[in-house]
Amino acid sequence: MKQLSVFVVFSLLVSECYGGCAEVDSRTEAVAGEGFLLGCISCKTREEVPARATVDWHFKPAGEEKFRHIFHYDHPNATVFHPDFSDRLEWHGTPDPDVQTGAVYIQNVTFNDTGTYRCTFHRTLLLSLSHQLVVVEKEVELTVVAEASPELVAVISEIMMYVLIVGLQLWLIAVLIYCYKKTWDEHERHEARRALRAQAELLQEKENCGGDQPDKLGEVASLE
Incomplete structure (x- = not known):
């Protein structure tokens, strides 16, 4: 109708x-x-x-x-x-x-x-x-x-609707995978930066400890 x-x-x-x-x-x-x-x-x-x-x-x-x-x-x-x-x-x-x-x-x-x-x-x-x-x-x-x-146009429209739904679902899955990968990569970079900072701080502490040791030896020698 x-x-x-x-x-x-x-x-x-x-x-x-x-x-x-x-x-x-x-x-x-x-x-x-x-x-x-x-x-x-x-x-x-x-x-x-x-x-x-x-x-x-x-x-x-x-x-x-x-x-x-x-x-x-x-x-x-x-x-x-x-x-x-x-x-x-x-x-x-x-x-x-x-x-x-x-x-x-x-x-x-x-x-x-x-x-x-x-x-x-x-x-x-x-x-x-x-x-x-x-x-x-x-x-x-x-x-x-x-x-x-069933009219041909109706059949084609129904097929296109299912194709569109499947396409949208695949696109959504692809977006989720992309976002997850991007978030994970950012997390990995952040952890790598934290590890580098921690390593740099440790090296700096070792250098500071090594610089103070000669001074302490000089003080001991003068007391003798």
Whole structure:
């Protein structure tokens, strides 16, 4: 549902902001019993030209040869033609006559909804000299499954999360080892300096003792 909401918001944004219109492919896997957004986007090549568009959806069930007309949108009216989709299709496309996002939402998806969906834009460019009709068709191969399969992005994100966790742990261990080694080296240098000072003091004491001994011998000789 989170990915569905993101797709709906993105579709509405690109349809309302013509300068940022981007044609995004629809998802192709639905879960039985849940809702599904059939995405279909057709951006105008010349945004400065006013236009009006209608959208038709056709459906060909798996194993059949013919398409059946199931939906038509001509702002502001949306019409469902086929009884199999009665009360199950909702318009989630551009809410104005210049349609660029022709998405429809299927409620309560069933396994019978598996098949090919064809989205057709009939766009009339309102040119100053004459009107020009442009027809754009797109198809979506929909598969209905009992349970949602893990999305590739989600799997990659999970893998990257574990890699990041392991990497942080290794980095923390390396930092601890470095800090311990640095502390130990500092301790060794401190002990070495203490040993040198102690040795220097001992040598100085010996030198002082050696310097006083001749004086004491002279005092003894004078007393004699």
